[in-house]
Amino acid sequence: MSDYRALGGVPFMPKPARPAPANTTGVVGWMRQNLFSSPSNALLTLVGAYIAYVTIMAILNWAVFNAVFEAESRRECLDLVGRAGACWPGVVAWSRQIMYGLYPADQIWRINMGFLTLILWVVPLWLPRVQSKVAIGLTAVLVYPFLASYWFLGGQAGFVWSVLIAASIACFVWVWATALLESFTGATFGRFVLTLLGVQHRSEQDQRRVLRAVAAAMLLVAYVAVSFWTLPFVPTTRWGGFFLTLVISGIGIAFSLPSGILLALGRRCDMPVIRIACVLFIELFRSVPLITILFMFNTMLPLFLPVGVEVNQLLRAIVAVCLFAAAYMAEVIRGGLQAIPRGQYEAASAMGLGFWQTTVLIIMPQALKIMIPTIVGNFIGLFKDTTLVSIIGLFDVLNMARAVGEDTRWLGLFIEPFFAVTVLYFICCFAMSQYSINLERKLDTGPGGRR
Amino acid sequence: MAITRDQKRPSAAPIWSFLNDATFRSIVYQLVTAASIILFFWWVIGNTTANMAQRNMSAGFDFLNVSAGFGISFTLIPYREGDSYLRVFQVGIANTLLVAIISIIFATVLGLFVGLARLSSNWLIRTLARSYVEVLRNTPLLLQIIAWFFGVFNLLPRPRDSIVWLDVFALNNRGFYMPAPLPEAGFNAVLLTLALAIVAAVYIRIWAKRRQDATGQIFPSLSVGAGLVFGLPLVVFLALGQPLSWEIPELRGFNFQGGLSVPPSFCALVIALSVYTSCFIAEIVRSGIQSVSRGQTEAAKSLNIKPNWTMRLIVLPQALRVIVPPLISQYLNVTKNSSLAIAIGFPDLVSVWMNTSLNQSGRAIPIVAMTMAFYCAASLFVSLLMNAYNRRILLKER
Structure with missing residues (x-):
């Protein structure tokens, strides 16, 4: 410390640091490093910039700058700008059909309500303090469809269907009661009800009895409510547009996960009959294109069922899509199962867990977590493949978009509706894939933690 | 607990204890499964025969020799309107394979290119490649096929105003025209040399x-081999006095005549399939190359191996191990996806066989079975190939 003082008595004063060379920091530095690091790189950048500029300007010119936004018919558009710009009024005029198909205009609010219910049902999954997320997610997949079926189909509900709808409504009430209670008080719904009724100190058996009674009462109230609730019947032949696409792919996705898990377990079990049956099913459905399965079910399902049983076309398509999706999902899940080290099974055995306990508590949570990107990729694939139902004559979003160009007023207007549908699909699929990447990062507990 | 159970055991195991026996249970489960599967099929077959009897349908394969009696707009192998259904099936398979093979070649080249672009050190190139992949991967293939067909190939000029390149290739709304090779005497020698x-x-x-x-x-086997494959036939070809002439398509009357031609639906299908598949191939290539750890390149550098040898001898062999299996399954996907041809009227297997022939002959069961058999055979062939490859590249661990 005192050495340099002894040398000259001048305290150490560092000179101010020189600024970094101008060429390595800031925008210029970044550009030098990433775009112009060598002559060939600079050339590539210029070529790339040219391609990007031409593509983006072509799309913008067509879709925005030269486009027509108000016209009565395609002729008018063509007179105004010719083929240089898009003719959006046709798409706007048909937007209702593209979204909802031929669903009666005065009933469309039901579709919106149906999807709003779904959104409300799954919102609690994102609330941070909610604990029963697994139960909420399961009810959304297993119970919500009954309520949705009534929103979309309507008509006179029979006894069984009414009970299912009532159960669905009761579940919905439970979901939100749970979400609110857990967010604000931290107590589960059951504990809250018990406290409310003043029976929280009774024996466990009594408490369970009380809870069962409460559930039954909720169901009864919901059933009474349902019996007063009638919506006009809308046959599935009038379903169409993006709504139909969402229904088919939603059912396919909801069905594929549980059945895929069962098939994958069946394929890995050591009972030869079950294993062979699963392998045959999976391999058959994976090796043929979806369109052949759709055709097959379209022509042969009526043959397979007893004489005189009619199956509507939507149901045939849904059966085909579900079986196809299940076979694909089974292979994805199998990949996840194979990645679980043997030690996990042995440890579960050592803890005295049986097959189902091991599977449900130890193996599946890990396998599903590893496979999240692939599972979501599969969902996206299924969502895209749903467009194939247009080939067997269902009026899904693609057929509706094609119908625009066959309308006499908008004759030949094909590119604009297809462009709109493409954008719609892109937004949905891209959002799904980005969300899965996000989820993967959040759940990553591997060595090194969050990478 | 444990003690009491031990005390009980010697006296008398309960009579139902066999219910907890794993082997017994597994046999019961399997019997139940087998029985329900058999019952299900029995039920389905019973229903089907009843339905078919009611509708006067038959399930035999005897219709295969009957004349189909409809025309097919594009055939790779010769076909006339009076030919049998069996011939229609063959035409469908040939068309499907043609589309699949050409799309696979284009998709591989394009995918490799985009995959390498995604790894570029240049930010702009990387971003462009990424947006290409994201946009095309996240929109349905059927939509892309229809968009190419209606949006591009349907709007091409009439034959009179065709787009012509180099005076030999022509493109119009009737299709794409190119010269056809006409082998002359001695051309077989060239092929033999090849x-x-x-x-x-x-x-x-x-x-x-x-x-x-x-x-x-x-030994530089790669360049010597390439020299042999390209050079020798060329030498023979020139020595024999170029025994090959070209039939160039010409505008005669309302359309081009002569040469080879493919319909617009074929072009739309091939382009859409190759562009769509190239995105997946690009991602496979990228992840394959990224899967080779950095240490490998660094080790090669420290051993003073030349950079281009590092790529060829160190990185690529290890990357290929990751790339090839998913690549082959993409190829299979192309074959399956080519069935979407039906949306734009290209006569592939599903279109001519499962749609036209089925509607015309009404033989649903044999036709569906034959179509599925073809795709199953293709997929079986590919998985055999893949298993063989996987066995070859299996890491030899200590």
């Missing part, structure tokens, strides 16, 4: 590898 050259190149490669394993000496 075959011999390929055999020789493969043999040289094997020999060079064996020598390298034994002595460490490197």
Whole structure:
């Protein structure tokens, strides 16, 4: 410390640091490093910039700058700008059909309500303090469809269907009661009800009895409510547009996960009959294109069922899509199962867990977590493949978009509706894939933690 | 607890204890499964025969020799309107395979290119490649096929105003026209030389590898092989006085005549399939190359291996191990996806067989079975190929 003082008595004063060379920091530095690091790189950048500029300007010119936004018919558009710009009024005029198909205009609010219910049902999954997320997610997949079926189909509900709808409504009430209670008080719904009724100190058996009674009462109230609730019947032949696409792919996705898990377990079990049956099913459905399965079910399902049983076309398509999706999902899940080290099974055995306990508590949570990107990729694939139902004559979003160009007023207007549908699909699929990447990062507990 | 159970056991195990026996349970489960599957099929078959009897349908294959009696707009193998249904099936398979093979070639080249662009050190190129992949991967293939067909190939000019390149290729709304090769006497010799050259190149490669394993000496088998395959036939071709002429399509009357031509639906299908598949191939290539750890490149550098050899001898062999299996399954996907041809009226297997022939003959069961059998056979063939490859590249661990 005192050495340099002894040398000259001048305290150490560092000179101010020189600024970094101008060429390595800031925008210029970044550009030098990433775009112009060598002559060939600079050339590539210029070529790339040219391609990007031409593509983006072509799309913008067509879709925005030269486009027509108000016209009565395609002729008018063509007179105004010719083929240089898009003719959006046709798409706007048909937007209702593209979204909802031929669903009666005065009933469309039901579709919106149906999807709003779904959104409300799954919102609690994102609330941070909610604990029963697994139960909420399961009810959304297993119970919500009954309520949705009534929103979309309507008509006179029979006894069984009414009970299912009532159960669905009761579940919905439970979901939100749970979400609110857990967010604000931290107590589960059951504990809250018990406290409310003043029976929280009774024996466990009594408490369970009380809870069962409460559930039954909720169901009864919901059933009474349902019996007063009638919506006009809308046959599935009038379903169409993006709504139909969402229904088919939603059912396919909801069905594929549980059945895929069962098939994958069946394929890995050591009972030869079950294993062979699963392998045959999976391999058959994976090796043929979806369109052949759709055709097959379209022509042969009526043959397979007893004489005189009619199956509507939507149901045939849904059966085909579900079986196809299940076979694909089974292979994805199998990949996840194979990645679980043997030690996990042995440890579960050592803890005295049986097959189902091991599977449900130890193996599946890990396998599903590893496979999240692939599972979501599969969902996206299924969502895209749903467009194939247009080939067997269902009026899904693609057929509706094609119908625009066959309308006499908008004759030949094909590119604009297809462009709109493409954008719609892109937004949905891209959002799904980005969300899965996000989820993967959040759940990553591997060595090194969050990478 | 444990003690009481031990005390009980010798006296008398309860009579139902066999219910907890794993083997017994497994047998019961399997019997139940087998029985329910058999019952299900019995039920389905019973229903089907009843339905078919009611509708006067038959399930036999005897219709295969009957004349189909409809025309097919594009056929790779010769077909006339009076030919049998069996011929229609063959035409469908040939068309499907043609579309699949051409799309696979284009998709591989494009995918490799985009995949490498995604790894570029240049930010702009990387971003462009990424947006290409994201946009095309996240929109349905059927939509893309229809968009190419209606948006591009349907709007092409009439034959009179065709787009013509180099006076030999022409593109209009009736299709794409190109010259057809007409082999003359002696051309077979060229083909024979080509075959011999390929055999020789493969043999040289094997020999060079064996020598390298034994002595460490490197022989430039790749460039010598390429020289043989391209050079020898060329020499023979020139020596024989170029025994090949081209039939160039010409505008006669309302359309081009002569040469080879493909309909617009074929072009739309091939382009859409290759562009769509190239995105997946690009991602496969990228992840394959990224899967080779950095240490490998660094180790190669520290051993003073030349950079281009590092890529060829260190990185690529390890990356290929990751790339090839998903790549092959993409190829299979292309074959399956080519069935979407039906949306734009290209006569592939599903379109001519499962749609037209089925509607016309009403033989649903044999036709569906034959279509599925074709796709199953293709997929079985590919999985055999893949298993063989996987066995070959299996890491030899200590």
